[in-house]
Amino acid sequence: MELLELEANDIRVVGIHGRDGIGKTTLAKIIYDKICLRFDACSFLAEIEQTTQQPGGVRYLQTKLIFDILKKEYEVASAFKGVRYLKEIFRKIKVLIVLDDVERESLLKDFVGAKLDWFGPGSRIIVTSKEGRVFQDFVARGLAHIYNVILMDVNVAFNILWQHAIGIGKSDKLRPYVKIEKSDELRPYVKIVIKIVKAAKGLPLFLKVFGSFLHGKGLEDWVKFKNLIQQFQEDPQKILRIFYDALDQQQKQMYLDIACFPPDVDYGIASCMWHHYVDPRGAIGVLRDRCLITMEKEKIGMHSMLRCLARKIIREGFHDPGTGVGLYLPAIAEDTNEGKKGTDHLNTEEAGFDIPPNTTFLSLGDANIGGHFADALMNVRWLHWQGCPRDAINIHLEKNENLVILDLSWSKVTESWEGWKRIKMERLTVLNLTGCVDLLVTPSFSCCPNLELLILERCSRLVHLDPSINDLTLLVTLNLKSCSELSMLPVEMAGMNALKELLIDGTAIRELPESIGKLVRLQILSATNCFSLARIPGSVCGLEALSELAMDDGKILELPESLGNLHQLSRLSLRDCRGLRKLPESIRKLGYSLKELDISGTGISRLLNSTISLYNLRVLKMDSCFLREFPDYIEDLISLEEIHASWCRSLQGVIPPSVSRLHCLKELRLRGTRISSITQEIWYMHRLETLDLLHCDLLQELPTLCPPGLSNLYVNPDLKQKMLELSENSSWWHLLQ
Incomplete structure (x- = not known):
């Protein structure tokens, strides 16, 4: 925090440097969460080194950076154009950017420039790297x-390992080991942990993996593990091999699979590789519990x-089929001479590549596949061919009965690509x-009748969906995000009766067809940034499963007056629908279901009395509205955990005492409003963790007592200084320093 010096108005990079496994990314995430509200816009780009090894990786990350900061899609045609844009x-925007795992100086300059002159004053760039030369x-x-x-x-390391080994939850108070050691029952375990901590050399990754491995095991197993760790403590790879060897065959195969997958792959996609397994979700749970993988928001x-x-x-399995993984090689195509990934512009047949016959995951990058590989590709279940050449005519997958995932993203394929005829996709x-920006019209989907997930995101020139899409009776997800030229959906959609997710964000769609009301299983309808969309058909309100x-x-x-008929609706977001002036009265019928309501940036100036019935509402977002005051009945919304009313410039006066009766409230954000006083009863809000009063220029003082659970306070510097000068005994003192 001292190196960041947030009060300074310069632009600077702060590098977090250290060896693998020492906690650089974790530290960056903690700092990011702590300070992000002080910036106009923020972006966290994870696993940059791994991502940029994929075709179009730099372009993808630059596009994500632009979206995070501008909240709108912009397709970066090339790295050079990305830099210029x-x-x-960004020059006038104060940004916070985290670039995680940057191992090349050139990559750093791809995202921040050589002179740090792309960003507004006060911007901060946090970079994690194990290479100091970056x-x-x-x-x-x-x-x-x-x-x-x-x-x-050592004390902190002990506590982390102990926490994972004994299984104490995050919410439980962790006893320091000096107290644990006094217990006769636990003393033998404590002595072992002290030795294991020493072998872990203070690396958080090792501490978590070691502790998770020991969880639920008896003293004898703890002793055996300690002896093994001490034997291999100078060789991290041998230590980690212990945890791999302890997995069952299915868990091993899934672990090796995930290591080959692209970073942060969606579990919904990856799980299709494992449909033939008995309990893939259970195996994923084991890998997660043992800290061999991470799972955040369904991303692996x-x-x-x-x-x-x-x-x-x-690699050992390639050259020694007799090893434990010889029967299953979820592998990247290898060069038999050099052992390098086949991801360059090449023809595999000419380059002497070898694809083992048991390969189930194959990543080819821009490579072309020679014809004599037909038999070797029989077991491929996931073909990851990002950057597939337009003239990839040598591919022979007509006999493959196993292909379930075909990834041709960021490639030059069109609806007339020869590969559609050469790849057997019946089980896809x-x-x-x-x-796939060259795709103007989708190919016919008659060749893949079992399709469950269709992703056409960022096909920026796509203008038409082939009518055969309505024959996909098993389709669960249709992703059309950022197909910016697509102006209409098929008139008839009833055939897709298994559809649960329809994502049309960032398209040019002007209206939704009436037939959308026949998608009886639809749970998610997302149409954000559809600037031409002017009407929601009443048939949408017949979607009883919509959440x-x-x-x-x-x-x-x-909005349709029958909106209240959506009895499963838990989230309703209308942010920046500026022409919307009111909510329908029927919203009261959503009292049992609605948990999040976002009317930020709309023309709504007051909440109707009908919203008093929303007693299950957890999150209420009203940022940049014309709201003049909190409704008198705010205390009746007893389940509220978050209130967002920042930049409501008409909101003024005193925050009413009734707010203090919201005993579940954790966040109260009033940034940029004209409030002049906070009720003294705020002290009774024992669960309040975040109070944002930054840029509340009329606020001259804080209440006498601080809510006991408050951990994040944002106020103007002059108010902070004034409160600090009043008394060191103030209950706000620890938050103001």
């Missing part, structure tokens, strides 16, 4: 500061050290065509 739009040029010019992550304190991730171990095991479950409806940035002037 970033420089033009920062050298910036440090030499006084543009960067380095934080070297040191090994963890893996630490680089664990990924390296897996790929080493796979996932078709990913993300970023999420998002229409942000639409031209909608009113």
Whole structure:
């Protein structure tokens, strides 16, 4: 925090430097969460080194960066154009950017420029890297500061390992080991843990994996593990191999699979690889509980050290089929001479590549496949061919009965691509065509009748969906996000009666067809940034399974009066629908279901009395509205956990005492309003964790007592200084320093 010096108005990089597994990314996430509200816009780009090894990786990350900061899609045609665009739009914006796992100086300059002149004053860029040379040029010019992550304190390391080994939940108070050691029952375990902590050398990754492995095991197993760890403590790969060997065959196969997958792959896609397994979700749970993978919002991730171990095991399997993974090689195509990934512009037949016959996951990058590989591809279940050439005519997958996932994203395929005829897709479950900008019309889907997930995201020139899409009776998800030229959906959609997710965000669609009301299983309808969408048909209100409806940035002037018939609706987002002036009275019928309501940026100036019935509402967002006051009945919304009313410039006066009766409230955000006083009863809000009063210029003082659970307070610097000068005994003192 000292190196960031947030009060300074310069632009600077702060590098977090340290060895693998020491906690650089974790530290970056904690700092990011702590300070993100102080910036105009923020972006966290994870696993940059791994992502940029994929075709179009830099372009993808630059596009994500633009979206995070501008909240709208912009397709970066090339890295050079991305740089130019970033420089033009970001100069006036105070941004916080985290670039995680940058191992090349050139990559750092791809995202922040050589002179740090792309961003507005006060911007901060946090970069994690195990390579110190990444920062050298910036440090030499006084543009960067380095934080070297040191090994963890032995007491803290003990507590982390103990927490994972004994299984204490995050909400439980962790006893320091000096107290634990006094217990006769636990003393033998404590002595072992002390030795294991020493062998872990203060690396959080090891501490978590070690502790998770020991969880539920007896003293004898603890002793055996300690002896093994001490034997291999100078070789991290051998230590990690212990945890791999302890998995059953199915868990091993899934672990090796995940190591080959792209970073942060969606579980919904990955799980299609494992449909033939008995309990894939259970196996994923084991890998997660043992800290061999991470799972956040259904995205599967893996630490680089664990990924390296897996790929080493796979390489051993290529050259020694007699090893434990010889029967199953979820592998990347290897060069038999050099052992390098086949991801360059090449023809595999000419380059002497070998694809083992048991390969089930194959990543080819821009490579072309020679004809003599037909038999070797018989077991491929996931073909990851990002950057597939337009003239890829040598492919022979007509006999493959196993292909379930075909990923051709960011490639040059068109509706007339020869590959559609050369790939057997009868069992295909996932078709990913993300970023296929040459695709004007979708191919016929008659060749893949069992499709469950169709991704056409960012096909920016797509104008027409083939009518055969309505024959996909098993389709669960249709993703058309950022197909910016697509102006209409098929008139008839009833055939897709298994559809649960319809994502049309960022399209040019003007209206939804009436037949959408026949999608009886539809749960999520997301149409954010559809700037031409002006009306929601009444048939939508017949979707009894609908749980999420998002229409942000639409031209909608009113909602159907029958909206209250959506008895399963839990999230309704209407952010920046500026022409919307009121909610329908029938919203009261959603009292049992609605948990999140976002009317930020709409023309709504007051909440109707009908919203008093929303007693299950957890999150209420009203940012940048014309709201003049909180409704008198606010206390009746007893389940509220978050109130967002920032930049409501008409909101003024005193926050009423009734707010203090919201005993579940955790966040109260009033940034940029004209409130002048906070009720003294705020002290009774024992669960309140975040209070945002920044830019509340009329607020001259805080209540006498601080809510006991408050951990995040945002106020103007002058008010902070005034409160600090009043008394060191103030209950706000610890938050104001």
